[in-house]
Amino acid sequence: xxxxxxxxxxxxxxxxxxxxxxxxxxxxxxxxxxxxxxxxxxxxxxxxxxxxxxxxxxxxxxxxxxxxxxxxxxxxxxxxxxxxxxxxxxxxxxxxxxxxxxxxxxxxxxxxxxxxxxxxxxxxxxxxxxxxxxxxxxxxxxxxxxxxxxxxxxxxxxxxxxxxxxxxxxxxxxxxxxxxxxxxxxxxxxxxxxxxxxx
Numbered sequence: 001x002x003x004x005x006x007x008x009x010x011x012x013x014x015x016x017x018x019x020x021x022x023x024x025x026x027x028x029x030x031x032x033x034x035x036x037x038x039x040x041x042x043x044x045x046x047x048x049x050x051x052x053x054x055x056x057x058x059x060x061x062x063x064x065x066x067x068x069x070x071x072x073x074x075x076x077x078x079x080x081x082x083x084x085x086x087x088x089x090x091x092x093x094x095x096x097x098x099x100x101x102x103x104x105x106x107x108x109x110x111x112x113x114x115x116x117x118x119x120x121x122x123x124x125x126x127x128x129x130x131x132x133x134x135x136x137x138x139x140x141x142x143x144x145x146x147x148x149x150x151x152x153x154x155x156x157x158x159x160x161x162x163x164x165x166x167x168x169x170x171x172x173x174x175x176x177x178x179x180x181x182x183x184x185x186x187x188x189x190x191x192x193x194x195x196x197x198x199x
Contacts (some may be wrong), residue, residue: 006128006132007129007131010132010133010137011162016136016137016188017137018185019198024139027182030096031147032145033153034142037143039093041135041137045138046134047104048110049077049130051118052127053120056119056127058123068111075105075114098141117129118130144179144182150162151168153173
């Protein structure tokens with residue numbers, strides 16, 4: 001598969017959230033706003049991309065018997081970098097995402113791509129896969145967060161644009177709103193997949 005196809009598959013064909021249903025814990029847990037969704041998505045993209053690079057470069061050095069613990073150490077290293085950097089430079093976002101940042105270590109999307117792809121493919125395709133999957137994940141989180149923020153608060157990225165008569169729907173600002181929003185997005189992805197004949 002070409003590098004372009006490896007990159008684009010994470011956006012639509014193998015969309016990690018809406019088609020593969022990976023990493024749903026942060027998807028449902030942090031997407032109360034578009035800012036939270038984008039922040040978690042970009043943090044996960046950074047970890048996924050960097051760990052894919054390191055694991056692809058070291059795939060012939062890591063013994064098969066200890067590959068998963070080694071992958072977790074690599075991933076945890078980049079999660080620590082993200083956690084400390086966000087705490088230093090984006091303290092409000094760091095506080096808002098809370099425990100979900102360290103939990104990137106056990107995100108099945110990241111460990112799954114390390115095991116199933118980066119450890120078996122050359123560097124260039126691993127970079128394309130990691131970046132595509134990460135951006136697909138970030139896109140889904142941002143759209144869901146934006147959807148919930150508009151309907152639940154009447155604003156997006158903290159900017160209010162709704163008329164004064166607009167009544168925010170409190171359900172979208174609460175945890176059940178994440179399930180409703182995700183369900184609607186999955187239905188939309190099924191429709192798009194059928195139109196594009198992805199299955």
